[in-house]
Amino acid sequence: MGRIELDGLTRKYGDVVAVDGIDLDIADGEFLVLLGPSGCGKSTLLRLVAGLIPPTGGRVLLDGEDITHAAPARRDLAMVFQSYALYPHLTVARNIGFPLRAARLPRAQVRRRVAEVADLLELGALLDRRPRELSGGQRQRVAVGRAIIRDPRAFLMDEPLSNLDARLRQSTRAQFRTLHERLGTTVLYVTHDQVEALSLATRIAMLDGGRLEQVGTPTEIFDQPASVFVAGFLGSPPMNLLPARLENLDGRVRVRADGIEADLRPGEPDGSVEGVEARDVVFGVRPEHLRLTDGTGRAGTPVLRGVVRAVENLGAEEVAQCAVGGETVQFRGARPLGLAPGQPVQLATAPDHIHLFDRGSGRRLVWRPHPARTAPATPRA
Amino acid sequence: MTTARASNPGAAGETGWRDRVRGAVGHGLLAALSLFCVFPIYWMYATSLRRPDEVYSVSLFPWPLSVGNYTHVADVLPIGRLILNTFVVALVIAVGQLLVGLLAAYAFTAWRFRGQTLLYLAFVGTWLVPFQVTMLPNYTLLYRAGLLNTLPGVIVPNLVSALGVLLLRQHMASFPRDLIDAARIDGRSAWSILWTVIVPNLRAPLAALAIVLFINAWNDYFWPALVLQRADSVVQLGLRGLFVGVEGPDWGGLMAGSGLACLPIFAIYLLLQRHVVNAFVRSGLK
Incomplete structure (x- = not known):
C-alpha cells in the first residue's frame, strides 16, 4: 500500500x-x-x-x-x-x-x-x-x-x-x-x-x-x-492568450478583440442567451489548433486576422509569429506553412478549441446549463 | 602578437632573450632564498657529523665524518623514549583536536540551533586569544588537577583547537546536502551519517588537517617546557638539558639530538609530501 x-x-x-x-x-x-x-x-x-x-x-x-x-x-x-x-x-x-x-x-x-x-x-x-x-x-x-x-x-x-x-x-x-x-x-x-x-x-x-x-x-x-497559468505553461509553443471581450450580440455569444472575432454559440431559437453578461476575458487558443483560411468559410467561424512577423523552422513543423491587434499569436503547422514575414494572414479555429478565462481571477470559464432552463448555457468562472 | 613576430623576427628574438633573462634571474633568486632557508638545517646536520672536538669548525663540509655526537647523545639522553613520548603526545593531541573539530563542525553545519552564531564566534574568538593569555589560567588548573609534570598535563589543555573547527566547518558547509538527506532517508542516524558518509568523503582534508596538527604539536616547545620539569619527558626538554648544561651548551650533542628529533617530521614529509603541501595550502598557515 x-x-x-x-x-x-x-x-x-x-x-x-x-x-x-x-x-x-x-x-x-x-x-x-x-x-x-x-x-x-x-x-x-x-x-x-x-x-x-x-x-x-x-x-x-x-x-x-x-x-x-x-x-x-x-x-x-x-x-x-x-x-x-x-x-x-x-x-x-x-x-x-x-x-x-x-x-x-x-x-x-x-x-x-x-x-x-x-x-x-x-x-x-x-x-x-x-x-x-x-x-x-x-x-x-x-x-x-x-x-x-x-x-x-x-x-x-x-x-x-x-x-x-x-x-x-x-x-x-x-x-x-x-x-x-x-x-x-x-x-x-x-x-x-x-x-x-x-x-x-x-x-x-x-x-x-x-x-x-x-x-x-x-x-x-x-x-x-x-x-491562464496552466494554459500558458503547457504546450510548445504554449497557448496563445489574448485579452478580449465576451459579448452577447444578436442572440449570439461572441468574443471580440482587435483582429479577433469568434462566435462561440449559435443563437437560441428564441434569440436570447440569457445570463451571459458582457465581461473582459482572456481568449486562449493553442497554436496547433489554428489553421490558415481565406475567409470564405462558414459564417461565424472564429477568425484571427493579422500579419506574419517571423517563421521558425522546427524540422517537421513551422511556427509562425503573427501580429494580431497589438498581440502576438503563434500558429503551428506542418512545414512548409507557405508564409513569409509581412504577409497578411487569416487564421481560423473551431469554437471547441477556444478557451476562455476570467480576466480578473485568471480562472477558466465553463459552460454550465442555466438553472432556469435546460438548453441554454451560461459561462461561469 | 603572432603577426608581429612573423613580420619582425628581430623583435621576436629580443623578446625571447628578455624572457630567458627574466626567468634566469627569478630562478636564481628563488634558489638563493631556498639555500638561505635550508642552510641552518644543513648546518645542524653538518655540525652533528663533525668529530666532537671539531664542532666549532666553520668548514662548509664536515670531514672526516663522525657519529661521535650521536653516540654521546644516546649515552646522556634516553633519546628513543623521548622521541616516543613526544610522538605519543603529538599523536594524542592531533587526534583529539581532529575529533573535537569534526564533531563541532558537524554540529555547526548539520543543525540550526539557538545561539549557533554566538557559539561559533566564541570558537573563533578562542583562536584569536594569544597563548600567553590562557597560559597561566591553564597552568593553575593543571596544578589543581595534579597534572603538572605529567604528559597528560601537556595533552589535555591542547585537546581542543579552534583551527580544526574552523577548517572542518568550511569543508562540511560545502559538503553536498543531498548526500546527507539521502542517507537520512536510507535510514542512517546522524551519528552513523557522520562516520559512514561524511568522514569517508572528507578523507583528504582530514588527513591534511591531521598532519598540520601533528606537526604543530610536535614542534611545540613552550607549553611542555612550562608543564614538565623533567628532562626525560619529551624530546624538546631533553635537548634543553643539553643546552643549559653546567659546562655550557653541548653543541655537538644538541645538533645530533635536534637532528634526530627532526627525523620523524622529515619521514612524514617524505611519505606524505603531497598531503603535507596540501595541508599547509588548505590551512592558509605558515
Missing part, C-alpha cells in the same frame, strides 16, 4: 510562503507528477513529504497514518535526487545496498537483493565501479536501484531526468513507465518538464507560487486548463 494524503500542508520561511496549504490525495499505485516552474514550491513539497524539512502547518498521512513528524527513515519512502546523491566513496553494489545495510539485514540477503535489483536495471556489469566512473544515465539507474531495493511504500523523485541529455531522457522515461507498471508502487514525481509530466503521469498536480493550480489527468490538464 502507498496512499499519501496531504492535508493543508504548509511551509513558510519567515514571511515567504513556499508551500501554501496543499490538499492532495495520492492513491496507491498512482504516478502523480508535481509540475510547475522553478520556485513554485514543488521540490519543497516533495521534501516535506520525505520529512527532510518540517512543515509549518498541515499534515502528511501515509496509508492513513499521520507521519507529519516522523523521521525520514521511519516513513518507508524512498527518494531519487536530482543530483542522484550517490555516495562517492562506495561502489555501485554498496550504494544500492546502503539502505539494507542501514537496516542491518544479513549480508547474504543484501547481496542477493543487490543482485536482483542490478539485474532489473541492467547494472550487473557495473557493480564494482564507483559513481565517478559511471555515465550520467548509469548513475541515474544506480540512484533508482538504491530506491527500489527498499521496496518502499512510495517513491519520491526530484527531477531525476533533468541531468540527462534529451535522447537518454526519452529512453529513461520509457523505462520509468515500464518500471512503474511492473512494481505498481506509488510515485510522487517532481519536474518542470511538461513532456515528462504528460507522458509519465497518471495525474498531474500543477503548482504555482506554492499553491495547487489544477489537479487532473494529463488529458484534462492539457485540454481543459483551469487557469
